[in-house]
Amino acid sequence: MLSALQNPRYAAAQLLNFGLILSTAFMMWKGLSVISDSPSPIVVVLSGSMEPAFQRGDLLFLWNRNWMEETKVGEIVVYNVKGKDIPIVHRVVRKFGIGSKAKLLTKGDNNLADDTELYARGQDFLVREDIIGSVVAYIPFVGYVTIMLSEHPWLKTVMLGLMGLMVVLQRE
Amino acid sequence: MHSSVVRVQNVFGFFTTVCFAVAAFIALSDYYSPRTPSATLAVKDIQVVRGRPHYYSTKKEEYAHIRFSLSSDLSTLFTWNTKQVFVYVSASWPDASAPNKTAHVNEAVIWDTIITSPSADHLQNIGPAAMKKLLKSAKGNAIDPSRGKLELKNQKPKYQITAPSGNVANIENVVLKLHYNVQPWVGILTWTPQMDILRWKQVKGGVSKAFKLPAIKVKEEKKKAAK
């Protein structure tokens, strides 16, 4: 550890190892973004509005390209409402017209009413560009950690504390 | 450090790898089981009425109520990796003002249902009595193919259809279609295929004859009331 500081090349190599782990993770995420054409290719389900298909904490993989066909009725899409930053995962139940101007209406499988109330004021339908991707694949539970961390901030403190403790203990 | 921490890390890493390998195997096993769904779908009674989108709205729109009969066998969609099958019937119709007058560019779901696998029954959002009945219906079975058999006679639609223009009366060339969406426990979500994919066949049938939405009924009622 101390000798690393004495030799700048050695220190630079150590720092690079750490930096490359971080940057590779980030670039893999961005690569997935580019391939799926979605700003957020993997999302964690935050609400129970699509139960029993999706529960809180499930991981969804999104695809945002229309290679074979347009986004159609029955697809489960993730969309952003203007002015709200929480993406919503719901099913398209109505579609009027085709192309980028097509009007789409969504509804959660577990909700009684459609999403008109959730949209921005005066907005009755979604258009294609509101959508950040359609759900194509699913892994259960894996995303629950992020929900735990965001809902119980003390967990972050505990985790940081544990990590710090580990560093201290490992030094011997 | 070859300490306990490293060992715990190694064990956890191996555990994760095994989990993902098992999950991948389960997900891929979907492609092995054949899917041969079939259905017959027939339109029964159709009504177009005028109404408001919600109670306080001043806007008046036309709504079509389409009753239908459905007889389907979707039992092959249920495998050990099926969490639920979302079954929906949609009405689609062309846009008379569009350049392509035959393409069904408008589509709306008129009825849907969620059929859970016995493994996912407990997740259904239903009352305690219905839940008890549901759990009992597949007791001891991991897969229950009978769940995929639907017999609906003169079924009332769950959703009335309308269009952004507010006019749906007299629309011609409307077709009802049965669709499904298989939700796995892990893996790829699948929808009604547009073509045969390996062991997965298209729905046999599942499309109604084309029909025309009638004129508005309210007028007649008003006339009757006037008389």
Added chain:
Amino acid sequence: MASQEKVSVYNLADLKNTTDDALPNYLNSLSFTQSHTLSDMRLAIGYTAFAICAATFYWDYTYGFESTKLYTAAAVAVYTLLNGILTFWIFYVEKGSVYIGTLKTGEKISVTSEISKFKPVYRLRVTTWASKDAVGVTRKVEREFKDWFDGKGQFVALPFQQMLASSVALIGKCDPQRVVSKEVEKEKVEDNKTMDEKWASLLAESTGVEASETTPVKGKKRSKK
């Protein structure tokens, strides 16, 4: 000082890294001039990749995904390429190189090291060139880590340096005091030795250590990192 650091004797990677670090320190103390070209190149490739990632993070964070996705796609491609080159560089160009150096007289030395996963043996490949245009002579040296780590995981410089000086002629020439007598050396190189011979060599080695520790101050200094 190297001896202040302790590593777990069960962790082969730590044993190797500590030894890898000690090797340049020793050779540099022997009037070799280290060439850093290989590692500098690796650092350059790595930091370029990292800089591209940092830039991507910046524009993605500032301008959002949609308006910058072409640049992001290009950045991902370049990053992947650079990472590929880096991997190639580490595995096919550096090949575990721990030291490359020259003497003022023109001799050149290149040392690479490797270990196999479950064998506590340090494997060196030492190539030496008698002059700039001479053909390189490669020598393989395999030694167990226990030769220069004590039971507590402390690195002991002297036996390690003796091992190098005795098995590589060029190093021995620079540091004659560390060269252990040929007979002992021979026994060490041969792997098919009996238990008795092993004990004998160990004994010889330990006496050798004691003997050289009584050498003048000049030698003692070098044993320190």
